[in-house]
Amino acid sequence: MRRPALYSSSRPAGGARAPVTGHDLPLPLVAPPEPVAATAAARPRGWRRFVPGQMAMMWSTIFVLALALAAMFALNGPQRRLTQDDINAAVLKTMETQVMPSEYARAYDNIRPSVVRVVSYVKKSRLKDEEAKQVAKTPSAKNPKATKPIATESAAADDEVEAGVGTGVVIIDKGVILTNLHVVSGADRIEVIFHDGLKSAASIRGVQAENDLAVLQAAKIPDDMIAATMRSTNDLAPGDKVLAVGFPFGIGPSASGGVVSGLGRVFKSPEGKQEMKNLIQFDAAANPGNSGGPLVTMDGEVVGIVTAILNPTSARTFLGIGFAVPIENAATAAGLPPF
Template sequence: MRRPALYSSSRPTRSGPDAPDSSAAAGADPAAESAPALTSTTTAPRRRLSLSHPALLWSAIALLAALLAASLTLGLRPMQRKLTQDDINAAVMKTLETQVMPSEYARAYDNIRPAVVRVVSFVKKSRLKDAKDNGHGAPNGAKPKPLGSAPGAEGNGSDEEVEHGVGTGVVIIDKGVILTNLHVVSGADRIEVVFSDGLQAEASISGVQPENDLAVLQASKIPDDLIAATMRSTADLGPGDRVLAVGFPFGIGPSASGGIVSGLKRAFRSPEGKHEMTNLIQFDAAANPGNSGGPLVTMDGEVVGIVTAILNPTPARTFLGIGFAVPIENAAAAAGLPPF
């Protein structure tokens, strides 16, 4: 009896020219024909992808490496959203709401304060007595003023000297060169300056410009870290620009007062009528006796003028809203500095 064909699950049935004739197989037992068909259906071979193949293994490694690099890149460098104007406005408003910002006047004062000095002049009592006996009044108009005690007066012969006046000066060169008004130091026997750090030093007059009521002082000693003021041209200064006047009104200070430039190229004649000053800056920042010689500064703390006079038709010598300053170009020329 003929044995039926055997089928192996590990070897597929061959096809092609060498395969057994199907007609011959058909002539065999019909039961034998149906049996192999059932077997091939239930035990057909399954092809499995094996990572032992080098190409597949390296492909998998490359894919995993690419995925890992992408995840790290996204994690370390997140997508940045482009800033818009609304974002900037919101940040600015948040800062303004949560932080107190200094005013422009405060910043201007901080910038100019290290360069502002108190100027005190003294005359001897004997000169006052001689002038009074001769009926001429105080020498060069000097007379005691009720502005408080001058610093160091008790230890510098207060029985022989009286206070001539208190004014203000501003350091324009860090070697101790100071600008002030001529009427503050005119006729004085001794001049004393007090720097912002409290250092007291005697000073001498090194130059004058009577037509602009200006005097240049040289201090005998200066602080180690003396800072000079920054001077700015008045070429672009105009009415409405904000300014700050710093000085020692009635000996109190340093004091600051804010205002605006009221006009340019003004003229002013002193109450004594001796001479007329021209090309002055008119301003409305409060100024009183003692402010004379002090700086008039912009909101950047840069000096544009030297306070020199106030307009008051009454004998009160108090501020009514009109002050005058010599432009810094004229003041710098008095110290021999080149123009802007």
């Protein structure tokens, strides 16, 4: 059995001194190493000694930077808060240096996407039939001229003739359009042309004969259809600026500016067949073709539908007095609630 190792003291028993051998020679005195923890505590990481010249240079740099920062703050100072005078001055400067659109231009831009051209067509064959009936009612002359045979009705496009051109305004973005009744009355076909050039057939959805109004429904509408904004006439007053937009003599869309000349006016048609009341009188230029177009404020909001002009001569052109049906009446014709 293996004997366990035994450890004894360096001195033999009995106090006798053991003989000295080469292995027992005393070792030279060596200073003990510094404890690692103490050294780390004494010298932080990244620490290095600076010579006096380097220390002076460092403090000089810090002093110069401090002076630079102080000068910067002294020159700039704390930020001043904007006042109303500053804002007014900036607005005036912008108005002096930038060309701003006029009130009429802004109103036109707002209403333009909602204005449509309205064209009514009748068949030539029907016109000839009516003409023949009229001739039949006329007393025969001594030597009556022979009449040409009446052509039979044809479905071809060349059988149609343009009967009238007017204006309309979209009041519901589903393609509901307001115009004048006399623009579409007696038409065999109605076509509307939107602001983007889209052409669509339209049908009469309702009429308000006493105010010469008709409500149309377009079969197709643009993807970005925008309906006009309607505004009550309760706060409308003579002198207020207004804009009439339409297709006078088929030219357009055209815009003409003016003011409200009066309210609650009465107009009687030249034929004396109809009298309309509670109309808006305005002096913005309007001619045949403007019928059914919007009368708008400087905000581009519709306050009336242009319906007639006053001209006692046979020319039937604008002399400075136009009339529009208040939008409250027009909205009622479309089945919309009053303001």
